[in-house]
Amino acid sequence: MQRDPNILSAIVDNDLVMVSVTSGYYYGLSDVAREIWESIERPKKISKIVSGLLKRYVVDHSTCLEQTLLFIETLSEEGLLRVINGQNR
Numbered sequence: 897m898q899r900d901p902n903i904l905s906a907i908v909d910n911d912l913v914m915v916s917v918t919s920g921y922y923y924g925l926s927d928v929a930r931e932i933w934e935s936i937e938r939p940k941k942i943s944k945i946v947s948g949l950l951k952r953y954v955v956d957h958s959t960c961l962e963q964t965l966l967f968i969e970t971l972s973e974e975g976l977l978r979v980i981n982g983q984n985r
Contacts, residue, residue: 898939939980
């Protein structure tokens with residue numbers, strides 16, 4: 897999966913502010929959500945995202961995977977990412 901290229905973004909303070917060119921909706925991301933968004937600029941498997949987060953944060957694998965999947969699901973529901981070759985894990 898990777899983020900939709902039709903999303904414009906800019907850093908405001910320490911947050912990432914995004915707008916969907918398609919829908920016109922605005923979004924704001926900070927902390928881990930911003931890190932996940934930045935990591936999917938190019939296609940990336942969820943397992944690689946989780947591995948990277950586990951190296952940076954003190955969290956157990958199961959919680960990290962669960963929270964990452966919830967965030968990815970939200971991005972998908974909002975039309976902010978694309979699944980490449982039918983694979984998202």
